[in-house]
Amino acid sequence: MTNKKILIIDSDAASRNFIAHKMQELGFEVIQADSGKEGLIFTWRDRPDLVIVDPVLADIKGEDFAVKLRQDARTVQLPLIALSSDPNLARVRSCQEAGFDEYITKSGQAVPTLNDTINRLFGVTEEAMKKGGLLIVFLSAKGGTGTSSICANMAMNLSEVRPEARVAVADLVFPIGSISSIVGYKGEETIVSVADLPAQDTGPDFFRRTLPNMDIWRFNLLAGSPDPESSNQLKVGRIWDVITAVKSSYDYVLIDIGRSLSKITLPLIQHADLVVLLISTDISTLPLTGTLLEYLKNKGVHSNSIYSILNRSAGLEGLSKTDAEKLLNIKINASIPYLGTNFAFANSQHQPFTLKFPNDTASIIFRDAAREMAALARKLRGE
Ligand SMILES: Nc1ncnc2c1ncn2[C@@H]1O[C@H](COP(=O)(O)OP(=O)(O)O)[C@@H](O)[C@H]1O
Ligand SMILES: [Mg+2]
Numbered sequence: 001m002t003n004k005k006i007l008i009i010d011s012d013a014a015s016r017n018f019i020a021h022k023m024q025e026l027g028f029e030v031i032q033a034d035s036g037k038e039g040l041i042f043t044w045r046d047r048p049d050l051v052i053v054d055p056v057l058a059d060i061k062g063e064d065f066a067v068k069l070r071q072d073a074r075t076v077q078l079p080l081i082a083l084s085s086d087p088n089l090a091r092v093r094s095c096q097e098a099g100f101d102e103y104i105t106k107s108g109q110a111v112p113t114l115n116d117t118i119n120r121l122f123g124v125t126e127e128a129m130k131k132g133g134l135l136i137v138f139l140s141a142k143g144g145t146g147t148s149s150i151c152a153n154m155a156m157n158l159s160e161v162r163p164e165a166r167v168a169v170a171d172l173v174f175p176i177g178s179i180s181s182i183v184g185y186k187g188e189e190t191i192v193s194v195a196d197l198p199a200q201d202t203g204p205d206f207f208r209r210t211l212p213n214m215d216i217w218r219f220n221l222l223a224g225s226p227d228p229e230s231s232n233q234l235k236v237g238r239i240w241d242v243i244t245a246v247k248s249s250y251d252y253v254l255i256d257i258g259r260s261l262s263k264i265t266l267p268l269i270q271h272a273d274l275v276v277l278l279i280s281t282d283i284s285t286l287p288l289t290g291t292l293l294e295y296l297k298n299k300g301v302h303s304n305s306i307y308s309i310l311n312r313s314a315g316l317e318g319l320s321k322t323d324a325e326k327l328l329n330i331k332i333n334a335s336i337p338y339l340g341t342n343f344a345f346a347n348s349q350h351q352p353f354t355l356k357f358p359n360d361t362a363s364i365i366f367r368d369a370a371r372e373m374a375a376l377a378r379k380l381r382g383e
Contacts (some may be wrong), residue, residue, distance in 0.1 A: 004029065005031065005046065005047070005048045005050075006029070006118075007030075007033065008032050008053075009054065009065075010054040010083070011035060011058040016032055022111050031046055031048060035057060036065045037059055039057075040069075043078070048078075050080075050118060052083050053066075053080065055084050055100075056085070067098050069099065070236055070237045072263065073263040076240065076266075076267055077239075077240035077267050080102075080237075081100065081101060081102045081117060081118070082102065082103045082104065084104070086105070096198075101199060104117065133247045134374075135271065135274075136254045136255070136273060136274045136275075136373065137255045137257050137265075138258070139261065139276070141259060141288035142285045142288055143258065143259055144280075145259075145313055146278055147258045147278045148173065149182060149343060150336070151169065151254055152183055152217065153354065154366065154370050155252075157354060157371075158374055159219055161367060161371045166251045168246055168252070168253045169221050169255070170246060170256070171221070171224025172191065172224065172257050172260060172268070174225055174231045174234070176224070176231070177190075177256070179256055180224060182350065187212055190222075190223040191223065191224055191242070194222065195239065195242055196233070206245065207222070208249040219254075243255070269296070269299070272305070273305070273377040274307055274377040275301055276306075276309060280318075281318030283319060286319065286328070293306075307334075307376055309334045310324055310332045313338070314338075321335050333373075334369040335365075336362055336365055339353070342356070353366065
């Protein structure tokens with residue numbers, strides 16, 4: 001654990017130097033800031049692996065500091081610890097709500113507690129992200145491209161072709177998720193309710209026990225936000241930990257991101273083993289897909305970790321596979337034909353397309369694509 005960098009922000013020089021010294025003893029590289037403003041600059045400029053903040057700062061509130069970090073894609077998942085002389089529960093709560101991962105009070109036990117917490121946060125955020133199950137995200141440039149339906153159907157087919165694997169689907173489309181309505185889930189547990197629980201209660205074990213099994217769909221579901229109001233209540237800062245924990249209990253985690261590309265979902269896309277891109281055959285949507293591809297490239301997503309599916313969701317008209325490949329300058333991995341109203345019909349009855357229409361060619365395409373997608377994700381992980 002030597003090359004990790006920790007930023008310590010505290011307006012009280014004696015306290016800051018003491019903690020800095022202890023962290024150096026533990027083998028960390030330490031940088032220090034004496035105000036929130038300086039802390040923000042150092043965080044974004046020097047890219048520490050973890051930040052320890054006394055929330056009682058001379059210039060800004062620690063809570064505001066945390067909110068600023070959580071609103072920025074670069075630091076949305078950065079481990080953040082409040083080290084405070086205020087033991088008041090209201091303060092603990094407001095810091096957690098603002099996005100702090102942990103709240104530790106300054107006492108004789110502060111240093112050992114800090115040490116444990118740091119080890120755990122580093123363990124959870126990095127090693128588990130690398131080690132856990134394979135993360136496959138589903139994206140599109142525009143709604144109505146079939147992202148959610150295909151995500152659910154691919155997950156079902158993946159479970160069929162790899163019966164020994166544990167498959168979970170997480171719905172991260174905001175403000176309203178739609179996997180629940182496709183698979184017919186009516187339960188209360190959603191990404192919003194789960195993110196509201198304290199971090200220590202939502203470890204890997206929690207998700208192994210509680211994620212409901214979707215029966216004929218053969219996967220476990222972390223349902224999406226049921227409505228915009230719930231979406232507004234979402235504790236954004238918890239998403240990273242939640243997905244990391246789900247990943248450590250399942251072999252494959254498929255996330256429907258849809259077109260909700262945001263600061264919340266970008267780090268997950270960047271850490272995904274495979275990005276499944278749904279491409280519409282609608283000519284007017286093509287430039288949007290081009291923009292999305294360019295964006296992903298700029299964010300460090302390699303073209304060989306993109307699995308692209310051309311989906312003729314809008315009808316028989318539109319681009320051919322060759323047109324799309326030429327115009328976007330990519331290889332299309334799978335193409336799904338227009339399925340008329342059958343797809344919507346299967347969805348509305350909460351049934352996988354493959355079960356409802358086993359003899360349709362699309363059922364074979366789904367199965368082959370699921371197999372290929374899983375193999376590619378494993379290969380990219382180096383398995
Ligand atoms: N290949 C297809 N053929 C016919 N209808 C499709 C096809 N793909 C998707 N659809 C329909 O398009 C609609 C939008 O699909 P959905 O999965 O909700 O898209 P998104 O998640 O990208 O918004 C649904 O009614 C679905 O049944
Ligand atoms: Mg959708």
